[in-house]
Amino acid sequence: MQHPFQHTTVLLHEAVEALMAADTTAPRCWVDGTFGRGGHSRLILSRMDAQDTLVVFDKDPEAVAQAHAIGDARLQVRHEGFANLSALPAASVDGLLMDLGVSSPQIDDAGRGFSFRFDGPLDMRMDSSRGQTVAQWLEGAELGEIAEVIREYGEERYAGSIAKAIVARRQERGPLTRTTELAELVAGAVRSREAGQNPATRTFQALRIFINAELEELQQALAAALAVLKPGARLVVISFHSLEDRIVKRFIEQHSRQHYDRRMPLAAEQPMRLRAVARIKPSAAEVAANPRARSAIMRVAERTEVAC
Structure with a gap:
């Protein structure tokens, strides 16, 4: 095929x-x-x-x-x-x-929502036929929950700042639904960047690992x-x-x-x-x-x- x-x-x-x-x-x-x-x-x-x-x-x-x-x-x-x-x-x-x-193929298909490089729905489910998407989880998760997931699964030192930015965006303009929206928000919340690595790398990793257990x-x-x-x-x-x-x-x-x-x-x-x-x-x-x-x-x- x-x-x-x-x-x-x-x-x-x-x-x-x-x-x-x-x-x-x-x-x-x-x-x-x-x-x-x-x-x-x-x-x-x-x-x-x-x-x-x-x-x-x-x-x-x-x-x-x-x-x-x-x-x-x-x-x-x-x-x-x-x-x-x-x-x-x-x-x-x-x-x-x-x-x-x-x-x-999962990363490169924008429709799967795994990559911060392509604009697509904020999904990230391995099994796209069932379960909660990242967008759905972020819409209702508490600030502390979001920070804990990003910190534990992404080993991201700016997890607290990123979580606050996600919640503030949700309150001001509604929930995040697109990968590029999340990537841009994370870039604004991360105060320093690792050489050669997109600032959203750890956050996307964390959310993918969490949503798929x-x-x-x-x-x-x-x-x-x-x-x-x-x-x-x-x-x-x-x-x-x-x-x-x-x-x-x-x-x-x-x-x-x-x-x-x-x-x-x-x-x-x-x-x-x-x-x-x-x-x-x-x-x-x-x-x-x-x-x-x-x-x-x-x-x-x-x-x-x-x-x-």
Whole structure:
């Protein structure tokens, strides 16, 4: 299927090599938790055996349509987020890939409202068929709520000033409805700017993460991964900002060591459930060819014992 907006998959070969490196027996089940525009999934399919299965998740209706258009009997498509990984059978998955963040077509399509560079409706929903838009949330949110979201999810030091400007604008001229309106308002509220970065970058990131519950879903998906991965199966996660990567890093570290409940000193130690394998960043050549890859970090871990 052709699409007017192009997407270059980040860490394409590195991710698929890491995912499919496990020594497992057929038939195998692979999972792409974020189909996006299908770069990773298509390469996985090209390396699968006839009896293997690839299950893909995505909340974006356009991504789901592109996945269905592949027309491969080995492909199972789910129009839902990867937080629903827990619906898969226990210890049934040979490898799980999660490529986090927003795809280039989502950013470049002004109608989706993700970008401060293009004028469009202030939407930002990953699943445009359901849920509250950013504009709808900003229309009714309290000043403190807005400031907290921008501060926590955008790590924005001027969160308070931005929130005050949003509320003042709402009271004076009505709610914000367009991306450029918000970008201009933020630019006026931010007193200093990071070199090479639009002043609205952190605010747009924060609102997108919040409205899509991205960090909460990531935590749910990681917890589910422990249950659905087979022993020896790989977990591969590509993140694009520090909030995501911190969650993934801590999760892998937490489950890569034996531990026991200090409240029950006689209880048996809980065995380690993951083994950290690698931390990989895009090459200089990839970043030069695709600047959106520059912040990517890929972490790889391996399931070590039978899921409960």
